[in-house]
Amino acid sequence: MTDPMHPDPCGQIDITVCIPVYNSAGEIARSVQSIITQTTTAQVEILLCDDGSTDETRAIIAGLQRQHPNIRLLVNDRNRGRPFSRNRLVAEARGRYLTWLDADDEKYPEMMDRQFQMLERLVAENGPEAVDGVLVFTNFHWLWPGEDAPKLMTPPEGEHHMEELLNARFGGYLWLMMGTTDTFRTVGPFDTALPRLQDLDFFVRFVQKCGRFRRIESDAPQCIYYKDDRARGAMQVWQSWCHIWRKHRQIFNAYGPENALRWRRHHYRVARRFAKANRDWLTYWFIAAQEVFFIARARARTGFGV
Amino acid sequence: MARDMNTTYECNVKPGVPKRRQLTARPLHVAFAIEALHGVSGGAERVLADVSRIIHERGYRVTVITHEGRNGPSFYPLRFGIERVDARPRHSRRRKAPVLDRARGIAARSKIASIPIWLVQFVPMVLRLRRILRDTRPDVVIGFMPSMFPYMSLAALGLPVKSVASVHNVPKREFGADPKRWNQNRMDRKMRRLSLRFSDAVTVLLPSFVRQLPLPEAAAKTRVIPNMVKRYEGPLADVRESPDEPNVILAVGRLADAKDHQSLIEAWAMLEDRFSNWEVRIFGNGPLKSSLSRRIRLAGVKRLKIHKPTPEIMSEYAAARILAMPSRHEGFGLVTAEALSVGLPVVGFATCEGTNELVQHGYNGLLANPRGGRARGFAVELEKMMTDADLRTRLAAAAPKSVERFAPEVIADHWEDLIRSLAQVAHD
Helix, strand or coil, X not given: CCCCCCCCCCCCCCEEEEEEECCCCCCHHHHHHHHXXXXXXXXXXXXXXXXXXXCXXXXXXXXXXXXXXXXXXXXXXXXXXXXHHHHHHHHXXXXXXXXXXXXXXXXXXXHHHHHHHHHHHHHXXXXXXXXXXXXXXXXXXXXXXXXXXXXXXXXXXXXXXXXXXXXXXXXXXXXXXXXXXXXXXXXXXCCCCCCCCHHHHHXXXXXXXXXXXXXXXXXXXXXXXXXXXXXXXXXXXXXXXXXXXXXXXXXHHCCHHHHHHHHHHHHHHHHHHHHHHCCCHHHHHHHHHHHHHHHHHHHHHHCCCC | CHHHHHHHHCCCCCCCCCHHHHHXXXXXXXXXXXXXXXXXXXXXXXXXXXXXXXXXXXXXXXXXXXXXXXXXXXXXXXXXXXXXXXXXXXXXXXXXXXXXXXXXXXXXXXXXXXXXXXXXHHHHXXXXXXXXXXXXXXCEEEEECCCXXXXXXXXXXXXXXXXXXXXXXXXXXXXXHCCCCCCCCHHHHHHHHHHXXXXXXXXXXXXXXXXXXXXXXXXXXXXXXXXXXXXXXXXXXXXXXXXCCCEEEEEECCCCHHHCHHHHHHHHHHHHHHCCCEEEEEECCCCCHHHHHHHHHHHCCCCEEEECCCCCHHHHHHHCCEEXXXXXXXXXXXXXXXXXXXXXXXXXXXXXXXXXXXXXXXXXXXXXXCCCCHHHHHHHHHHHHHHXXXXXXXXXXXXXXXXXXXXXXXXXXXXXXXXXXXXXXXXX
């Protein structure tokens, strides 16, 4: 058997791991290492897209490439934003299946094997169509800076995916998901107007096109997300939420005005949380003032409390 | 770089070609509209899932519009890539007022009160559907059943979208002969008929249904598009009589008045004593279950049993000798068509629309005459079929071929042809 991390260049690639990278010199080696140490026997391709990094990122990747020939690097001519990089990665992926990793997160060694086995089992039992529009996810660890113990996160596997996405109960991310590369292509490209929340926008469109999420059989967490609100522009987050709200307004409204407004208030809360973490009080109060205005207008229009 | 990226899989926008010229090359966008899909396991819902799947596979952009306010997953899974939109807001505040509903139901039968009641009830729905049409901009919208197409054809008025009214049952019943079907509002019944005028095309399931449409001039824009019957790949039914195992007469269908299982029970009561190695199995569930069970007891028949519906019905067809289809009327007769595809000869009634279109007397089944009594007529044909093994074999041999015209790709061709011709008119 060939080494899955050194696949035969002419052979079929089973999984492409897509990693968008921007100024991640400190974390990229750790993230790529978490793919190298995966226990899976599938043929894996690691595909990175450097979005015009100005630090040592590219040199570190070049070093990794010398050790691991299954690493492929795409380079953007300048910093074009993460959605653009994601689109390039999806277009260039050669694997039958595709999964994601962000430069500052880690997969535990069994994650990809379990996801791959589940997809292969679905194909064996019900034919190749069984994995069309299926994204397989896992539970994960979530670690805030300064905390010792990570928190276990368990996105629900209900049948009302859309509702759980809009009310933020699902809380899934792209790097939890593995699906066929065609599934990612069918949903369509990532929205380049969204510097943040590309995951949510993608999942909403995925579910709207009759996609389904399936959890692997194990409840154990399979990866860790180093959550950090700092150094992320609160205004950017806020604008992304507004874009999501405008773009998918019809879907929000399909759940009734009460739900739509309650879920909209969650957007305000998250944006304020980012502003608070960054001590960006001007943005914090700007968003808070907008929220007050929003509530007053909603009450005036509909006559119920939100 | 950005342009290269997008062409890979975003859409068929080609670099260097003016956008206006490319618009004609975009895939046609077809919307299928039905009242509800979440947890609804009816025949029309299945047709919608099958047709939308094949149309999407053929490269069309497909949207499925519902108006159910639940936005839950469809009972029959839709193909991945088909967009799903629910036009009705969920949890819209509605107080439970059964007395008020009842009063409204009674008032809706009057000539004058029915108009404002209809307006209050359905104008918001029409406006919501219109907004969805404006947002999604399909080229053709196909409304399924009278719970959707009247409102959809109104919603499409004045928009650059062609609307199709798709009738999935006997038109006589759908347009008023059966007042308990669909909304009982007088105005709604009128609008149902009027909507045929607004629609750009009408589809019915069988040729004889065209002349049943309440609007004679609608015949010119009506197409007959039957349901799909999947090709049966397994071993065909062996209809020769077996001395060792019971020879099964199968009946499949909802235990409801229209299916008239009662006539089958009475017919079997006349025959049971003379055919000791035959038995009847009815597969179905429905409102008449207890009353039919009582009739079986009263008739004193031993070898007639009612079974729960099974997902493995195709293997039941393959193991049977005859399909008994005593229905009074059928929208299409999917059970009959499926049984024929497995090579099972059918006994039905000559007066049953649906059955009499699928079954040709003496070719792939026998048709009973109900004039001298339904049970008696049915028993005569059933007896003929049970006693004459050569006849059974001959009819069984012709059966699969007789339903080849309902093969999925043939029916999908009909739908595609309709969609293309409407879109062509729109472009011209």
